[in-house]
Amino acid sequence: MTCLKSSFSRQVLSVAVLFMCCYAPVAMAQDTSAVILTPKAKPMPHINGPKVFGVRPGHPILFTIPASGDRPMTFSAKQLPKGVKVDAKTGQISGAIAKAGRYLIHLEASNALGKANRDFKIVVGEDIALTPPMGWNHYNIYGTRITQEQVLKQAKAMAASGLINYGWSYMNIDDGWQGKRGGKHFAILPDSTRFPDMQRLVDEVHGLGLKIGTYSTPWIESYGHRIGGSAMNPEGRFERTKENVARNKKLLPYAIGTHHFWKNDAKQFADWGFDYLKYDWNPIELTETKAMYDALRNSGRDVVYSLSNSTPFETIADLSKVSNAWRTGGDIKDNWKSLKSRIFTQDKWAKYARPGHWNDPDMMIVGIVGWNSTEKWPSKLTPDEQYTHMSAWCLMSVPLLLGNDIDQLDDFTFGLLTNDEVNAVNQDPLGKQATVLAKEMEDGSKAAGMFNLADNGVQKVTLKWSDLGIKGKYIVRDLWRQKDLGTFEGEFSADVPQHGVLMVRLFSAKQ
Template sequence: MRLRKDNAALQPPMGWNSWDCFAAGVTEKQLLDNAAGLAQLKSCGWEYVVCDIQWSEPLAASEKNQGVVYRKFAPLTLDAWGRQIPAPNRFPSSADGKGFAPIADKVHAMGLKFGIHIMRGIPRQAVHERLPIFGTNATADEAARPDSICCWNGDMYGVDPASAAGQAYYDSIFQLYADWGVDFVKVDDICHEHLYVDDPYGAAEVEMIRRAIDKVGRPMCLSLSPGPAVIEKAWHLEHYANMWRITDDFWDDWKLLLDMFDRCELWQGHGKPGCWPDCDMLPLGKIGTGFGQPRKTNFTHAEQRTLMTLWCIFRSPLIMGGDLTQLDDWTRSLLTNEKILAAQQTGREPEQMERDEKHAVWTSLTQEGGRYLALFNLDNKTQTVSVSLSDLEFAVHSAEDLWGDTPATLSGSCIQAELPAHGAGMYLLQK
């Protein structure tokens, strides 16, 4: 068993990621403007600002491309050792070899932490040019597996785990990230159960990445994408990663939210300090700008409550996807309800008690000996959702309504609440 050398993600991470807003085309200004928005929420626990995919691609932010289209064989901005650096036309402060350090410094000055997205592997461009690997006599082609290419983004070759050059390359990029002041790295194309027949979960590259992080000695939260992660590899994920996606990209569609109950049921019991099953980002508020379809989330208010309630009772990481520069009062209320967020940050032993086509019930324990109770109406109409007090195995004296407008009542042998279609209530039970 690997002994962790850092204290990253002892509680499920909370932050913001640029993908849902800006796709592959986020700019320095957009990143820092949203960092400033997140700083206004940091008292509630929000702390990570994460720049998502293709930040080294100069043309990803072009008006014609609209940010989301991955261009085949796009020229990436690389340093002399084949490591991606931010495209200066999109991130002007990265000029003259500064990389993401100036942005990380500004994010840190706000009291926040800074993260980036990378694809598994080594740039094909570096391999074809046989660029040297920093600190070695090896070249990029000695590190690569040309037969291992992501099926939706062709920027990278996989790294050969049998090659010393491969580990040296990963060591070199994570040393660069440490030098920049990176606190969070989201690694993509590495843990999807359906992508690769021969290796659906890239265990060897996950281990190489973890060794590289441990070697540099800077705590970095390691996030793996996309999902669904392979449940049979839960033990490995818990040893080597801090969070891993249990779903493919999650968007504002009730069917996807309903499906998340299946995924949370499957992964319950696997979250613990330092490693968390991840339900993916929160597509709330204003999203879709980089996809050419800027819009408010399609989720109803009730569905947004259900999303936040499930993510928090399950203790998923909370990574906001909406544009924080256009945060409306309703969305802000979801992100700043400290009583709901407390379940995500400090709850213990979350478990699903009941579920059928019309309702679900989850509970977890509080640090003080109380119990959180989440009631979900999965039906298309308003209904009363109840749970037996005997099933709770908890002598309930009171039930505090944590959302504030969906009160529960103690009625004989059960606790119940009337909930809107696709809605949820969350309660703090005291003896």
């Protein structure tokens, strides 16, 4: 993300400072039918999503080749390592690789209109989530009122809508699924009135070519008043603490019990086949973080490990070594004030972001949302604010976790989420988080966001080469509209709408 200078105040104030000083009342959602910027996908095959995938030695691989274009489509791969196969009809890559190393394979997708090819690297080692996870979390649409049927409905919509063809893959269950402790591992079992058959759900989601995540906490009790990973008794019986009972009167810290069951829970998560864990408590401390990291690492399955919420910055150097993602603040809401507070404020975290380890400013607030209410509504962000949202999250290389009703996906939201050139900035293998000095890409190009966070209409914003550390002529490409804007030297200026963005990528014009 780039800190740019407004033409009317470039002598005294950067855009970051100018735009963070002002705030306007939240605008209600607008008709988005006329502001779809993403061009329609071509009918020929095009392979999207990450170019690299991490897996630990001997652990199962689950990856679906994300390819847009007309169906039916067939898939193949050359130079596959021993133990790995590709389903020609679904594009699902499965199997396991025993030996650590880097394996370069060649993917191919074809239909009646043509073929698409891409090199794809499988890295077998300790790091997983080598690009930020892309997927969905139930909380911003269902709150704690979540059921097995609802999760499966959203997973089917993720596949049927075509989002899966652009790399959207995780279907994450948040707080509300937990029942009581028991079973083979003496682990948390699901509330059978909401999730009658967790194993079946996991298998069905995997059968769609998607991955699935779950939720827990080291506390005795979760935020949603469900059983956690510890207890005050050796039987692991759920007993609400006085602090928790008083929560409605005064918000007090929840307690970590004297008896810990995270190993039990990690074994059960792995047996079911979960691929992601949101671990939620506050304050986040290294002891509990490391304990669950070790439990997941020894479970026999790769589980992306995400910390929530409000990770303490003073200990992030250590926490980032034993987690794949961590929330950098509290919960986001679908209004401009909440979104704006997360733009141009994440730079201090940037040095801790790297492949396999990601800063997380929270979930996406686009589409139909509703949190814990039975009433649902379109995001209160304007179309320009939603473009700013998606652009900023992609430039910052953070997890892209939708919080909306995928079963009610309109054309605007679909276009917002399926722009392969925008998504590629998020999924770039270099894994470099943008700061106010822009984002470096693996191929040597630069990606930048020309943001207008001010409240007083259209502003001219100037991108200066000196701010990017480059010289010479560069081709400037508009990523949302997927078109070149021309060749420029020294700087590039454009009019940007209120609360909007022009997301660009700069390629050297040298022949």
